[in-house]
Amino acid sequence: MKTGLMVLCCIGLMLECVGGVSLDELQAEYAEKGHLEAYLMLTRGQGVGTAEIHCSEKILTPGCAVDWVEVVYAAPKGGIAPGGSVTLAVPPGPSQTTIQFDDSGKPAWLQVKAAVPVQVEKKNPAFEIQEACLARESNVKVILPEGLPGGSKLSFVWHDVVLDQHARRWNGDSWRFPVMVDHDGDGWAEHLPEMASLPKTAGPAKYLLVRAASMAVVGEPVRLTVSAFDEQWNPAQSFEGMVRFSREDGSTDGLPSPVKYSPVDQGSKTVFATFNDPGFHWVTVTGKNGMVNRSNPIEIFEHEPKQRLYWGDLHVHTEMSCDARVWAETTSTYAGSYNIGRYRYGLDFQANADHHGFEQGNYTPAEWEHMQRITNEANDPGEFVTVVANEYSHPHGDSNAYFRQGDVPFIKRGNYPGGLHKQLRSLGAVLIPHHVSQNMRPFHWDNYHPEMMSVCEIFSNHGRAEFLNNKPHYSKKKVPTVKGTTWVEQLLSGKQMGCIASSDDHRARPGTGGLAGVWSREGLTRDGVVGALLERNCYATTSDRAILYFDVKKGDHPVLSIRAAAGSLIEKVEIIKNGEVAHAAAPNALTAELSWTDPAAPSKCWYYVRLTLKAQAVCEENLVNKKQFVWSSPVWL
Template identity: 30%
Template sequence: MRFLLGLAMVAGLSAQSFYESEAPYLSEEAAMMRASQLDLGRAEFLGADSGVVGGYGEFTLRFTVGRAGLASGGALRIATQHDFGWDMWGGTRLQMKDPAAPNFLVIRTSNNAKIAWKPYPQGGADSLFRDYHPWQTINEFRVEDKRLNPGDWIEIVYGARSGGSPGVEIQPMDETAFMQKVYVDADGKGEFLPLPDSPTLRILPGEAKRLHVIAQTDAVVGEPLWISVWAEDSLSNPASGYGGVVDLAVEPGSWREVWRAEAGDAGARRFEGIRLEQPGVYRFRARSRDGLEAVSNPVRVHETAPAARIYWGDLHTHTRYSDGRGTPREMLEFGRKYASIDFCAVTDHAFTTTDWMWEEIQRTANEMNEPGRYVTFLGYEWSGVTDVGGDHNVFTVEDSMPLIRSYTGYSYRNLRMYHGPNKQAGHVEDLFRMLAENFRDENLLVIPHFGGRRGNPEWHNPKLQRGIEIFSDHRRSEDWATTFLERGHRVGVMASTDNHSGNAGYGVRRTAREVGEDQPLFSRFSPEEGGTALIAVYGESLDRQGVFQGVYHRRTYATTGERIVLEFSVNGEPMGGEIEAGPDASIRLSAIGTTAIKTVRIVKNGKILHALDPGGDTAALEFVDRTGAAPGDYYYLDLVQADGEKAISSPVWVN
């Protein structure tokens, strides 16, 4: 463990003097070193150590008191990034009033000490969010009467079933290590130190309820292409135990295949080397022999290789290294194996990312980068509050870059916040200036997004800010993104999930239990919306340089998750480009939907210039704007499918 590295530094200090004399506000690693030196105790789960998503369970966490003891007035705080219900974004459902109801909590001790329980939800006056982020939900267990001595224990039973409770609600997303992070205040003076090792549960997926078929968007006659099939449970997790038989076919065409799912498949299989001998638009269909069915996105088969092909990606994800779940490797592997995206980046919040975490993120991205198959980029999120610029993701095409952190609104008491000597950027203009020292040959990108601290159009760097995230799990943010275009900022349009659940390229498609009713939940703010978010890039090659140049030169469009095919040009200049002013503008568009297209709109300067309602799943139009293309004008394409899914192109600007 990393905490062992610092034990020599404190070897000459007694536990008591070290505990009382050192400054209480340290890094998390330093605090764990101190907890180890003091021997505050250990925590573990007894009995069951796994559960199934969306179900119920009974889990007993035992804290055994260490050499430091646990005084009257001392306490434990147990924190989670997601609690057992779908309360990742606030609150807790544990209760001690009704032993027959869900989420019943029982507390017992080896010496009959009285323990007071106090929950700290994420919001409200009692919240400890600023002090403990990213450990979102806090439950405190405080000793009210007699001291617990070394070897004594406290047991916390989540979902105690002895009184008829079905158990504690289990979160809807699978997770290899759902951690109960244990902090200890041994003497009751208010200094809570995290244990070096906190117990974890494994959250398992459910049975398969849905199939997905994902196919390569652009292919060439006679050249090999790929498709991917995967099974998910009712809560959008990979059904890793799936063992069905799936018949696969292409429409139109004669290609056929059978997938007999095996344990080693973990619920997904990729088929490569498929060749189609005629140009056209194809779709692949999957039918399982247990009644599941799916149709792929459209595949364009070209007569000859196009200069650029559409590649799909997710450039905004969070792992447990900030306020998400899973490791960077698990996040990137989901994007590769299940979401079947072509490129991806982990973008953990820089202010919660330690130096060793950043080293591991970079190492993992470089190890998993496979040109021609799956491209991984280095990135992070600079998370300044809106008044100093707001959230921006930073990317590079290189295999390393410095991590520039932001000052934040979180408490200086927070152990996970960066408190080290490295220079930070207090304002987005500081970020631009510091990044400019590393800018060469179009090797950096800075992308603002809506997020928790929405990006501010007040400040703009045209060399670095080459795009804007218009869709994410947060919401569909055309209203916010338009403010950048209205100010004349020439930013390409893109989308990414901002996923905190370990599912790169798939977003948040969950079911929330609210007052006993199931409701489809898309995002934290817009439960009426559906979908996720993906960026489409026209790239000359599937490698870091090819994809990055496509993004940098704004050859991008955004979708709410469906792999809709878009082409858009003005006077022959494709999306993201610039044209000269003139008396008119010739606009050409084409689209292939994943279902029927409801409307296609040509937008000029934020207003609808022309609309087409094609009725089917394809659209094509040539239109001349005779009102004149004046300097500063911009055009883009906005498409809405009958199922509500959307796609928006990057603009073409007039010089």
């Protein structure tokens, strides 16, 4: 068992050695292929000159108003050649951060100051240009027709802006302003070695969140992870005060004594409880100023169960995904992401599934090796499991690959899907389609692989993909469900797929927008997690770590049994048969138990269970005040 806060070396934005290849050669290669972001990544740190940053505010907190922020670029000794340029990338944020040059009396006015002639343009980031997904003209390009003498300065002053709602997640998030310089006027710019940035600090604690291990035997210590968050659900790392624990009946039997938090705890603690009475239990935590939260259910057994339930997020992005670096208000390092999942949200397992594809400006083969080393170091069987994973994006749909092993070669894409599938199949991978039904790259089910695609990701931050026109869909896309692409439609077509949910988080918040529950007979190990996915011994939840048992006994009339416990009231239990609701109940309680006999004679059919849970004011942030759902994987007859 690894104890304490895990400290791992972080990748950051590592500078790849150009290895003797000239910039001219790189430019020729990437200009021909149109991979602008790959060029920027490979030449990180090759930009010349320096940048410094100044701000009207001494302390930056989420959502605060900033009178002005100034980034000052100083040219190198050799200066900038005529026709060269300096480009500032403005960080994302609310509408008040949409840059404009025309009206000094309106928010987000950006002013360029220089002692030489300049031409100022708004540009989309290179990633958006090459991927044809123009979202934000967030780059300010200053062209220097007469160049910029050595030592001369050029400043960008951004007035009257509002900071985004995000703050430090684990290891030093900041308000970042990348600067790219075309020093020789050849049309190609490179990032400076150091980014202009200012630290962001979370606000005072407003919420407590407690998440528990789901199962234990009598007398076995049960892990409780208790974290404090500010009003915008950033970790309240400066939280100080006492946190008290109680059971549903108000007693404190077997629970920790009140725990005192200090800034050294960074807003999170892991403590342990014990229970001597079998059954379902919940723990309530209470802090100052009315902070209170109830845990997910904990099931206690008299004897070791045949299998245990574990919770994880299998779809997390870090700064190694280019789209996160370009669009997210905050990201985490690769190692920091595992720390967040384990120590802030109390996950049992996690996979950092960053976008694969160097051409898109993601990671190189050398970085992939380093990412796997970090994943293996973070893997702590029995306590916290990490799974080597990556995401393959394609116009015909995206899917994530998961591996049992800790040493996976850098996959060459090959022909899609055949070439990719052949390589992944040889490695024993599980391949899970995701955001399958909304209008942004819906999955083309002609590319279904029955051996690897044992489950489908039916919920994430992209929305719900259960059935056509499902409501609420929780999607921000123009078309939340495209006909012929949802999970139920694929089940009706004869595919046998279980289900999971994952966050697809790009903002350093693993576990906050969908979770996978896996039943493992091998304990908390990589083999146990990946094996459960292959066997469809898993289920999906929007984020509530509800315990759900679903059993079907075959016979002249199948008997379906359901037993469940949740962190919020179970408003509805539904049995779905061949895509239609066959039976429903409304327990309106934290637990539910029912048995239903299908009056129809057995035939070729399948069933799954859907729970609808009451909305909660304090829960994982993306589901606050929203109804939650739990879906079992189907059972086929």
